[in-house]
Amino acid sequence: MDTKKDIATIDDIRLLVDTFYGNVRKDPLIGPIFNGVIGNRWPEHLEKMYRFWQTVLFDEHTYFGSPFTPHAQLPVDRQHFDTWLGLWHGTIDQFFIGERAAEAKWRGEKMAGMFLTKIEYYQSRSSTPLL
Numbered sequence: 001m002d003t004k005k006d007i008a009t010i011d012d013i014r015l016l017v018d019t020f021y022g023n024v025r026k027d028p029l030i031g032p033i034f035n036g037v038i039g040n041r042w043p044e045h046l047e048k049m050y051r052f053w054q055t056v057l058f059d060e061h062t063y064f065g066s067p068f069t070p071h072a073q074l075p076v077d078r079q080h081f082d083t084w085l086g087l088w089h090g091t092i093d094q095f096f097i098g099e100r101a102a103e104a105k106w107r108g109e110k111m112a113g114m115f116l117t118k119i120e121y122y123q124s125r126s127s128t129p130l131l
């Protein structure tokens with residue numbers, strides 16, 4: 001029997017975010033990038049990401065910031081975003097099914113696509129982004 005349910009509470013978001021970044025940290029391609037920048041600030045990053053997804057999925061505005069800014073100068077390309085998305089979709093599917101689960105995947109895809117487009121734009125011009 002399938003006991004999966006939709007993403008419905010902040011505890012669901014915590015479970016999703018904690019498991020996802022646990023997988024991210026262990027990934028050989030993107031793990032070192034995250035760990036290198038975040039270092040010992042993981043609790044702070046996770047708290048921020050709970051608020052980010054709470055804002056995106058539940059329309060409860062607890063996240064304030066500019067999501068793209070910390071990504072602008074990262075040494076990443078399509079492969080890194082594909083890895084990120086593979087882990088994101090895989091973690092969602094591990095626990096959840098439903099409309100919000102589908103929206104979380106779709107939002108992840110949209111943001112990853114937008115970040116990649118901007119990063120490639122800056123890289124192709126070797127310019128410093130206007131933040």
Ligand code: HEM
Nearest residue numbers: 030033034037052065066067070076080081084108111112
């Ligand atoms: C390979 C892909 C990615 C890498 C390597 C990456 C890396 C990072 C790192 C290192 C930070 C922390 C910066 C810091 O606190 O010093 C960060 C923050 C963040 N990331 Fe990503 N990220 C990736 C993809 C994404 C995607 C696809 C999303 C959106 C769905 C996202 C959303 C965010 C948000 C909201 C923050 C917090 C921004 C703030 O400080 O307000 N990231 N990311």
